[in-house]
Amino acid sequence: MTTDHEIRHAERRAHALAMGGERKLAARAAKGELNARERVARLFDADSFRETGLFATSNIDADQHVTPADGKVTGTGLITGRRAGVIAYDFTVKGASSGAVSNKKMGHLKDLTARSGMPLVYLAESTGVRMPDVMGGTGLGNADDRTRFLRRRTNPWVSAAFGYSFGSAAWHTVSSDFAVMRKGAIMAVSSPGLVGRATGQQVDGQELGGWKLHSEVTGFADAVADTDEEAIDLVRRFLSYLPSHNDEAPPIAPVPEGSADRGAQLHDIVPDERTKVYDVRKVIEVIADLGSVFPVKERYGKSLVTALCRINGQSVGVIANNPMFKGGAIDAAACAKATSFLVLCDSYNIPLVFLVDQPGFLIGVDGERSGIVGKVINWMNALSLATVPKVTVMMRKNYGQGYVNMGGAWTADATAAWWTAEVSFMDPRSAVGVVHGIDAAADPELYERRLAEMAKESTGYDVARVYGVQDVIDPADTREFILGALEDNALNRTGGVGEHHLSNWPTSY
Template identity: 70%
Template sequence: MPHSEFASAHEERRDAALAMGGPKKLQARADKGELNARERVDVLFDKESFRESGLFATSQFDSDRHATPADGKVTGTGEIDGRTAGVIAYDFTVKGASSGNVSNKKMAYMKAMAAQRGLPLVYLAESTGVRMPDIMGGTGMGGGNEKTRFLRRRESPWVSAVFGYAFGSAAWHTVSSDFAVFRKGAVMAVSSPGLVSRATGQTVDREELGGWKVHSRITGFADAVADSDEEAIELVKTFLSYLPSHNGEAPPVAAVSPGSGQKAQELTEIVPVSRAQVYDMRKVVDIIADTDSVFPIKAAFAKNMITSLVRIDGRSVGVVANNPMFKGGAIDTDAIDKVISFLVLCDSYNIPLVFLVDQPGFLIGLEAEHGRAAGKIINWMNALALVTVPTATVMLRKNYGQAYANMGGGLTTDAAAAWWTAEISFMDPRSAVGVVHGIDPDKDPEAFERRFDEMARESTGYDAARVFGVQEVIDPADTRRFLIDSLRDHQLRRTHGVGEHLLSSWPTSW
């Protein structure tokens, strides 16, 4: 066969693969304002940097050979702001991006490559799940190798963007990822609404089953929410900018934003001295961090606890903070899960941690106990004990009970400071008077006041400093300076900013 015929045949095959599910399906997506898989890849990567792997793959079954270009998955590598990353993009125009044996091999190849070569891996997720004809029967079920398919050791970051339906591996990869953004309208569940309805005999609403509101507010699987495909992918890129390409290097250092640290004096205006008054801790985080560098994680889930990636002096830092605006800053079981997940993320990728504390303790009661609060509290303590990145704590106002230790007190972090407004004790003194003496302040105010003074004694930041419970008592305006200096003092110099990753195999979901 002449060379020209080989070239012509090659172009025909290439064009067929790039045509995906055909012009009608592609146009239908465009009409709805949804990008197709290849368009999403183009948005993700720097211009003309994508290198595809597996373009000519198809189903292994002859009956589906011409109906499965790239076998429904677009995979390869490219550059994101000049750094190499891998991608697995689900092509919904090809059999609903269902997973067959060949596309599973493509995905396994990319996962292994990312882990071995130190590349972030991005999932652009949208799938109906497994390709049923391929998996039915003993030969279908028995032919797989599932042992380590979804094992995470966090050698390099996994990031997911969920667009439409996400069932099967699209869901499994999303909940296995270090960061997941859901486009509004996306639905992720173990099974489709139709299958659930047939199995239960009940009509199931897809949004109620696993819509973006459910996963951002109730399950916490959604770390962020986007209005469009483009915004979702932009959030993926922004998240990766805070992380190293792999766990064997420190995160990248950015230029310090103009104006950073210049609003420090406003902290005393934002945070009232009276612990009975609420305020929004997010404003404190904004002032302490470099200007416009705050990237919230799970912002709509467990709002009483803030977890955000930020930059302080140009360096990536993870912030864990109570927010008195919600539940008075008390810590419930959802907040515990949120914090543990964040500790795992930061320690796995060499990101120092900062705790900003203003909390009345763990939320108690039937719901907390039935929600396994005791076990979760100790899981948090175990995770914190395994953290090997630099850590620092700042106690702003109230800091009570066991949560004192969970939030970085009791020498559970490398450095600790208290604002001169801090109040540290086992319990709110008012509650302690009732517990210990049974005095009602309304019935016997004089006795209550006397016992209150007794219970409130030696509870200032200076009292904690006297026994070296904190290393410094600081002016609120000096908080950013304390954090910069403390994290610098505790830098992992011997390992060039790389921790021990003792949490790297911690379960990815709760």
């Protein structure tokens, strides 16, 4: 016989699970958008979600019956067998606006995942703070945000931004170690409507904070997805490269057959001539285990590639110059991208591999206005602080301060040069003009003589002669060199765990 308690419990549960109601849920489905609970189901392994706070509602009496779960679906579940936490914003409940109770739920998940050592995933979509709850002196005076957005990187934070992502949805996204934006999403401090009323100008949402802006200009979006499903799948895949927390090594994956048999392809991919371009992403694909390359910030700072991959089953972070864009010259965006990636890898015990083919930093008025000087030294400082194993392979040209930032001058633990490497303070062709004030057209014979002087002792063998690199290798042997260097420099005494000097680095740039 069903008791009154059981009936009332079932009714309350059904009301909470109904979220913002059938009409709002149907409207989302018609647009091809998942609701918060469907996103959670996609994120976690089947039947593994354990919810916390299902019966929470707004603490404002008038909103008690119209705020199921107070607009946030929270709890834990399994992602490929490993436990993780989730905070999913339910846009059907008052636009997923944040109130006192939902903030309490989110704070609990942050604390729980940090203490327990599990990743935390934000499925973000929100209109921001809930007004009029916070209006007036009492609204703000009751706040206690001392550690609300504190990031110590003890456990991974990952975010996916789907639609409007204002207020805490934006804060959590840019605080995360990896952020994906679905196409059509808008992430900003405030909505286009509020910005328009404040400035008197009509503001386009995509121009204000769209996925293109954040993937190509600000760099806040590490990846872009076409659909909700793709965004969540990217989150799951990203986490597969990371440990559950910073006190363990990343998981080891099976090595696909044939992964180690492709080294000779590098002879065809990379031309010997320094002036001919190629796509370094093809080099990474050959060196890495088959199907394991996962780009990070692919649309931002394109002259530098940052990617997670696996080499012999081990998670590795790759930083590589790409001559396909700006000839591989390193601009301010690429500097910021490199620094962000160093922070990620060092915080979660992921060894780093540098693949070098760069003509130096991009110089000129635009570069200086973008603050490249500070970004170069930020990168250098982060590199010096990183304690995970670092391996450098100099492929072709390697000039100037970029030589240092890309793992030269003993900033890496192991270095090798391809037999095609050319290393110097400056491109010898430019140096002739700087030192002698001549060019090839004015006096070809003198130019060639001076060029030979400037280009002397700039091969990989010359660097090896003074032990600036430990070996000169056939490009086909690159994967084997990296594997050996990682074995020699593994953090065996600490179980693969580094010192995490970068874990308190600012969360955005």
